[in-house]
Amino acid sequence: MENAQLVALSRQSILRNHLDVIANNMANINTSGFKSQNLHFSEYIMPVADGSAFEPQDRAISYVDMFTTRTDFTHGPIKMTGNEFDLSLNSDGFFAVQMPDGTEAYTRSGAFRLDSTGQLISADGSPVMTDQGPISFNEQDGRVEIAQDGTISTRLGIRGRIKVVDFEDVRTMEKIGNTMFKAENPIPAQEVRMVQGAVEGSNVYGITEVTRLIEVTRAYDSTSKIVKDLDELRRQAISTLGKIQA
Incomplete structure (x- = not known):
């Protein structure tokens, strides 16, 4: 599988976790004493990934990794x-x-x-x-x-x-x-x-969580489009190479 697709899939995996956190926050918007959470991301450098098949040396490939889930201890109303x-x-x-x-x-x-x-x-x-x-x-x-x-x-x-x-x-x-x-x-x-x-009361603010939900959903859709485009490019490449060899 191409590195670009692996990077996109790692991003999708973290975005799904982010959606779970947002959903849990929104589900507890009326839970007394509830403290909202959020994901903080970090970069993971793949040490053996080949950044280009056409260069003699490897280039580091950056993947998306979940750093931690942090709790917001701000007081609620x-x-x-x-x-x-x-x-x-x-x-x-x-x-x-x-x-x-x-x-x-x-x-x-x-x-x-x-x-x-x-x-x-x-x-x-x-x-x-x-x-x-x-x-x-x-x-x-x-x-x-x-x-x-x-x-x-x-x-x-x-x-x-x-x-x-x-x-x-x-x-x-x-x-x-x-x-x-x-x-x-x-x-x-x-x-x-x-x-x-x-x-x-809960320190979850509905407007903030809805905004995060929209942002994460759009990012997930955008990443899904990248994966789909990569699949289409691979399909076209295989089809073209097959015609040349024929």
Whole structure:
């Protein structure tokens, strides 16, 4: 297969991945705490590719390679819900939740609720962590009030404080779900500003994603045309060579 066609196919492969990322962003435009993603590309130099069959020395051939998927941690808009267990962060930091294996994961999605036992859990059922571990409420607690710093108060008094952590470099966080992340070495978040009865919306902007979708679709169509033209040139070359030999 010709190098030009290989380059075009490598480009098509990455564009398909880019379309998947954009589609996932758009599908989660209304998911609380969702952080949009984007692909960043890099150039891959094929060390043994022959750039020209008519020159004595090879020339480096550049292919398209996917460098990484990066998450945009820009804060989303705060939306009031009136639910006393919904929480949002009007500051940096992440809520901590307990995973089935006992480790912690981190999220900006504060769409919390109580399960059948009265335990505070996240939207996917993971226990929400406080400075003393998971927390449960009962009828004796009455109304639950959560202060700006995360302190939990009920009729029984102070019940603890919602755990909020931060990281020196959020770019090291690994995405493990639509709104969940894994990371090492969490540190206590500074200047926590928590809002009760509200959630943080997705930071996906529909207009931006539609624009990206149009650009990627056009690039994919253009690359497909190149591949088709190369196939037509090869067909004509074979047909012409066949007539000459005949």
